[in-house]
Amino acid sequence: MAQLYFRYGAMNASKSIQLLTVAHNYEQSGKKVVVFTPAVDDRYGVGKVASRVGISREAIPISEETDLYQIVEAESVKPHCVLVDEAQFISRHHVDQLVRIVDKLGIPVIVYGLLKNFKNELFPGSAALLCEADKVEEIKTVCVYCNKKATHILKFKNGQPVYSGETIEIAGNDTYSSVCRKHYYTPPVVE
Template identity: 55%
Template structure:
């Protein structure tokens, strides 16, 4: 019986590497997958899933108007064994409900990967509905940039200073966002880090 999985983690926790690994394992057995990602993530071009270690694959870019359920249902080839979604935090409510329909009506497992909370420590829309609808929820762990604790928050920085207000979505990489624990979210050691450079 198919299920909807939500695997979340902070930046640099290996979410995209996990997607690429799962896709490889299915395809190695001759089982097709569909890989999707948000069209909002333009860091490496629209419609690509790419990891920080250089692995990259094409993916269906999910636009605000994309009918995910209709796309999967109407695929001309054999139905996929699994649907993999990267940057799931950027999905809209209707996209997450589409993913649930893919599981429930088409009996295809869906694995969605993304951030849980933004730099203001608030849930993204996609994350909120995945936490509500997912059959299985799993955290992909990584460590705080400043200590040995588990990173649970994302700190946005600009010109070497922490930022706690602003637009929720600002596409960036290591230069803009830092994975931190709760303590270092509220008291980051950015100045200490800058002094050491």
């Protein structure tokens, strides 16, 4: 029975490399996958899923108007799995389309993404996935300052932590860090 999986974690928790590994494993077994990624995440180019370890692949970009269900249904060969990277950036209607892929087409869907933004609020896409996913799985990583589990994302501007501003700013480790709750609220002073 097909299910909708939401696999979330803080930054640097290996979400994208896990997606790429799942895609590779399906394809090595002669099975078809369809991979999506939000167009807003253009760090490595629009329509590209890339891991910080240097592995990448092309994906179908998701814009606000993209109908994921229609794209998957139109495939000439039925996919064995649908994978979505950076799912925090998708909209509620995209989550509804993923639910339809699972329930109407019988295709498992695995989505990877952040749970919360740097303001410590759920992303809308992640909130919708928490409501609809059959299985929610945490991918763990550790705080950059200690060995506790990273549960928060700390944003920096000019080397100083910030807790307000634009919610979506596509950037990397120089702007965001995964931290534990303690270091989110009291980050070490940088001289």
